[in-house]
Amino acid sequence: MLQALEGSQAIAQAVALCRPQVVAAYPITPQTHIVEGLARLIADGKLQCELVSVESEFSAASVALGAVAAGSRVYTASASQGILLMSEVLYNIAGLRVPLVMTCANRAVSAPLSIWNDQQDSMAVRDAGWIQLYCADNQEAVDTTVQAYRIAERTELPVMVCVDGFTLTHTLEPLEIPPQDQVDAFLPPFRFARALDPSYPVSSGTLVSPEYYTEARHAHHQALLRAKDEIVAADSDWAVLTGRASGGLLQVDGPDDARVAILTLGSVFGTLLDAREEYPQLGPVKLIKLRAFRPFPVEALQQVCVGLSDVIVLERALSPGSGGIAGAEVRAALAELPAAPRVHNFAAGLGGRDVPLDIYPRLLAATQSASPVRFAILDVELDKLPVEDR
Amino acid sequence: MSDLAGTLIPIVDLRRNQPRFRGLEAGHLACLGCGQALAARLVTEAAGPDVVVANATGCLEVFTTAWPQSAWRVPWLHSLFENAAAVASGMEAALKAQGKSAKVLAFGGDGGTFDIGFQALSGMLERGHNVLYVCFDNEAYMNTGVQRSSSTPHAAMTTTSPPGKARMGKRHLKKDIISIIAAHNIPYAATASVAYPSDIRKKVRRALEIDGPAFINIHSPCPLGWGHDGSLSIEVARLAVECGLFPVVELERGALTGTMPLRAPRPVTDYLKPQQRFAHLFQNDPRAREELEHLQALADYNIETYGLRGERPDPLDSAGADTVRRGGVRWA
Amino acid sequence: MAIYTRGGFALPETSLASKTGTWRLQRPIHRHSSAPCHTACPAGEDPQAYLAQVAEGRWREAWETLVAANPLPAITGRVCDHPCESGCNRGQYDEAIAIHNVERFLGDQAIREGWAYPVTPPSVNAHRVAVVGAGPAGLSAAYHLCRLGYQVTLLDMLPEAGGTLRTALPPYRLPREVLAQETQRLLAIGIEFLAHHALGRDVSLDELCADYGAVFLAPGRQQGREWSVDGRVPADLHTGLRLLQEWVAVGTIPKVKSAAIVGGGNSAVDLARVLRKTGAEVHVITHDALPKLGVPPEGAMKAIPREVKQAQEEGVMFHEHRGIQRLLLRGERVVGVEMVHMKKLPRPDGSIGIVPFEGTETVLHVEQIIPAIGQVVLAAGMERILEGSPFFAVDLWGHVANHPGVFAGGDARKGSRGTVSGAVGDGRRAALAIDGYLKGVATVEHHTEAIPLESLNLNYFEHEPRAEEPLLAVEQRSGDAEVAGGLVEPQVMAESLRCFSCGMCLACDNCWTLCPDQSVLKIKELASDGSHYVFDYDYCKGCGLCARECPSGYIVMEDELLFAGRY
């Protein structure tokens, strides 16, 4: 049954359906509504759960870590500065191989201060060792949240579900909240083999010498690579149960004969779908939604890009001094193909700048250029800058 | 494997059958005579097996858990330097949610407690988590090679507060952590010293009986950082108490409810002299004399503020609290 | 090769694989050192050992430990001058342990309970040894010989055993019941006692030497010394000991208004008290100093300080550092004495002499002058051994030079302490020497230094007052009523708990509690070294904390090199 819900409330309900035992979070726009939603569910007695209202994101992540280590299913959420403040703990959670789920309500990072959406925050912690799944709409956010718990618990890796701030979190959309029995059928109760337990007192978080640190990192890398199967399986099992899929590692939309593709992460995917309808005259174009950024689905991506002439990567973050982040990785992945498509890389929609429909023709214009566009930020109005900074 | 002379009991069996709980086993890599190793052993012994421990980064964490080995016999987790209190909060919330009864302990050094982990600790106390936080106060960042912390005593030498032409060691005072903790109005806050094991045991048990946050700061000499022989750890800790520089007190809901009275306060020089970190105060230098007087005044201030001077000999005062008796602990 | 665990977790107590014992440069060991109470005890008792047993409520074992050295604890517990207490480390902290009262309690308890001496009767074909004199020296030798498996014949010219204890010690200090019980119980272990047997009269030394494997001579000092002042002797002169023996035997004592007793030993003081009880004015004149703090034992009166104190309480007047220079005689009757200040001082040749100081003369008016200046051996039957000297010249073990098989000790030897405990110790050592002699092995001395107070860690002890025995009030001190009472069981127990256990494990758990490396393990059974703990050298890093904090100085650090190959 479809209901119109704000993204944050929908996510809160999805989290509640997963029966978390501990929730720890700290307010930050645009994440706040999620934890407020959970607080309300708890206050109304609809969710039995320990809500730990911590004094910082650093503690939110730490509480979450401690709680999983003690064997509970936990949830936390943050954004932007909060994600960066957490970053030390995020690495730690991953390295300890404790499964938990957090929502990143994607937001730009200060300075200058901006509360508006881009994906710089989650991109900044892409190397923390977490699984990162990007959602294109709020239905996906709901479904991915449920799937994330199964993926996390089966892989013993933490999962960050990335949801664009405001664009999704604060937007009312008609969507389906799965019934509890469906979620229960999908997600068995949490059993953590390494949970701290006086009857089996193991020590976690030890000091590892150079003889083993490399192996520890290798194991972690392999765990993420292997998680691809779990991500795919979770999505297809969920689809069997609910009839809804979110695309597994990535989703391609468009005619088979298209020679051009635009790849993006998150809600811009929806904008591009609309734009393509708006500009049918621009020919067949595939739209690729990269759902899993970590693990990075190299093989899946290569597969869907065979035969393409141009792949345009549109992202909402950058690595200043280098260029695009997703773009660089896509370019590297596709370079291995025998007839490698040209990869163009653009950043847009930074700090809440609107991504209008007419971005679509401007992106496709890149295919006409003599050499691929290595990286450009779209929509920069140079006259807003002092001359020396242009 | 050595066999016991005369008794023919293999020593491993003996170790397994000690009439006390062993929370922290042998084979850890602490320096000789490490006060913190002893304090942690005593705390876990008193707390018993039904606990879960969150440990901050620091010597204790490093010397107990060099993978693949661990000296712990209690479930234990080290996350980071500054988040032991928060990790413990999470553990407590989880155990509560699961309806489990294990007690949560958090361990941190003075650096992890007074300084970098202070915010997380304050949050844990404010939220009323049922956690006993134990700070092993060795008055500097030892694990990184003896740098000053806010717990380092005034005038002490560390690698970041070296004495020299222009300085007499640390310029600032030791942070009054216990008052700050007590100001959170928590049910139980106490200081203790590794020189008084039975007092530690009593305080740990008392803290664990309480439902709500409790805090114990245990003065734990570090032979390496303080510059004294490992055999002197207890002696030095005892002198710190007996001179008044380390007051042993209990505060419940912010109110002073117990002190270890000093039977006959010793001059601070008795305490400072055996420690290399105060060696510069014993040079023929007027600044050194001034600092000695300053430290004496700080001790006197403690004695006055906490009313530490005992009126008559008391079995629980600084001279009586460590009295031993023949027979010790009886086998059950 | 270890396999990496997910997230890097480790299993409990796996650190035991790290043998941190390899770091060690020094190792703690348990080393039993003699307690000063032990080294000071002339009888060879180890009070530390039996105090420990008392503390654990093992009363009979405590008594057995005690009588392993001294078979007469009910007696010595009453009359010994207890040098153990003067040596007791606790005396430098607050007050010495009341060792003599613990000893007395155990001795009395054994009598009350009828505890048998832990001695197996000697076999019929065991070597035979003769002991002459049934005073404390002879009794002790006989007892220890018996313990060592010898058949012992003990002879004394008197009808009963006990020696001077029976003939001269006032019953208010040593009740005859106690003396009789203890000596009879002792003889009952299988000692053949021949009363009314005088050496020189009923049997000769040669006969004894022929019939027995060895002979121990302990005749005491039964012969009074000549006494005069400038060659003058009062008509009614009696030695103090003779008067005392008469009073002890038949209860008579000369009635005088005033008397001066010359001498500073127990006879002088006992006689003074006995005379004082008749109402006489009694003076004791001695070269020596009154016993008090700071006076070295060699400069002090030989009498037991507590007896001097009681005598003073009873009104006896002491004149220390005084000598008699002249008798004031009316005819042959004494009317007074001229005293002069005197002091023992080293002479130019290094020997010690008693020097009178001119111009310090005073006159004391007394009716009677009684010398109590000591006795010599009654030589009858032993002339060939004494060779004219007043005492036997023997070594530490009682060997009489040039007379193999003949041993001597107790008061009769030169340089004896002149005390019961000294006599008991002589008897014990002689028994060991006789054993060695009969087995043909040399007897060696195990000399041990007493552990000094500095080696203890006094932080672990609390000040506790010493339990004092009840004393009869001066007015109640009459007849044979024992002046000093004993302690009751809780007091004895409390004293035992005050003991520092110098040099021996106190079983206090301190090392077990304080080892940061969990390397001190506690054992239920007693370890072979007598402690309740063992070091686990696999892990002990040798920090020395346990040694430093051991309250009783029982743990010492030794260089690891000494143990090379013994790991």
Ligand SMILES: Cc1cc2nc3c(=O)[nH]c(=O)nc-3n(C[C@H](O)[C@H](O)[C@H](O)COP(=O)(O)OP(=O)(O)OC[C@H]3O[C@@H](n4cnc5c(N)ncnc54)[C@H](O)[C@@H]3O)c2cc1C
């Ligand atoms: C008045 C007085 C009070 C004393 N008070 C104390 C005191 O409080 N504390 C203390 O420690 N000491 C005291 N003493 C000293 C103590 O009594 C002696 O040191 C001790 O008794 C010596 O023991 P002994 O066995 O060597 O000799 P004795 O006790 O003198 O015994 C010698 C025995 O040998 C026997 N004997 C001697 N010659 C022969 C022979 N030829 N044939 C057979 N038998 C023989 C004697 O009859 C006697 O029984 C006191 C002494 C006196 C005189």
Ligand SMILES: Cc1ncc(C[n+]2csc(CCOP(=O)(O)OP(=O)(O)O)c2C)c(N)n1
């Ligand atoms: C965020 C962070 N900053 C710094 C460090 C480095 N560091 C590790 S332990 C330590 C000092 C620990 O001092 P303290 O808490 O007093 O414990 P001790 O080693 O003295 O027992 C420091 C500075 C770290 N691990 N993490």
Ligand code: SF4
């Ligand atoms: S440096 Fe200090 S605190 Fe650290 S292990 Fe050594 S003695 Fe203990």
Ligand code: SF4
């Ligand atoms: S304290 Fe005990 S062991 Fe030490 S000397 Fe005194 S009685 Fe002997």
Ligand code: SF4
């Ligand atoms: S305290 Fe422990 S580690 Fe140190 S010397 Fe004693 S037994 Fe060895």
Ligand SMILES: [Mg+2]
């Ligand atoms: Mg520290």
